[in-house]
Amino acid sequence: MNETNVMAPLQAFHGLKPPAPIWFENAIAEEPERTFVTVEGARVETLAWGKRGNPGLVFLHGGAAHADWWSFVAPFFARERRVVAPTFTGMGRSDWRQVYSFDQFVREAREAGRAAGAYEAGPPTVVGHSFGGRVAMGLAGDFGEELQGAVMVDPPFFAKDNLRPRSPPRPTKERRIQHSLAAVVARFRLAPPQVCDNLFILDFIARRSAVEVVDTEGKHGWALCFDPHFWEKFTRIDPTVLITAARSPLALIRGEKSQLFHPEDAAYLLSLIRPGSPYVEIPEAEHHVMIDQPIAFVAALRALLVAWPQASTQAR
16 A cells, blocks of 8 residues: 555546446446535435335435435435435535534435425434444434434544544645546545545546636646535534433444544444444455445445334334
């Protein structure tokens, strides 16, 4: 492993797409419905697959990501379910706000899911990765009676003895504009940084993480679809409060090799929720579970949804 593998994993392809397996090409060929839902004055990009009226499944992406992080996963569930994936404001092609709050993201996920049909067959199941896992916790607390259950995938939740020191404030970097889409793709990397074996997935995400822009001098270029001032505008919240307030069944999925969410973090989280709540580790996956081991993730989630949360609900 060298620094290029982690910090610029797509650079060696010089703008060309890495080869991809057939399953991936078939999945992304199932284009979602792309709409915008207005929530509290801002447009929220919303993707949807499957038939309205089918049981709902809502996917929530991580920080600085967007709904297309689920575009190669969602089609595996679209035959039986109405699958919806919103993009939080400040990210992707959703609008930017003057300020961002955690409660607002919970409401964005709820309203986008409702508008796109995830609630039409009754309470949906919500699956949130990383930052989206915290939003799933918030939904389970604020609107728990409206959910079938919430699945947290490698959430940033830490044991008391394993708390990460908060990073000191950093000077805001203005939006970096590149001369081409290929230049943005070449610099694209995961955060937190890690080696990525499935570069065809990373390339797909990178291309949908950029937008054509015009700089202050009128020159055209390409930049990431992310508010560069996001983190200074965002009000953070203690995730322990979220998890203890949950009013719907919860499940947890962890990347076995995650460098963010450790086994002791998972044990602490599980100690705070209903005994017997499902816990699944995905072998050979780091933090970005659905990128690292997409087929294993799909299989695990499929199995989980068959037996849960119905079984835990009936046992209460």
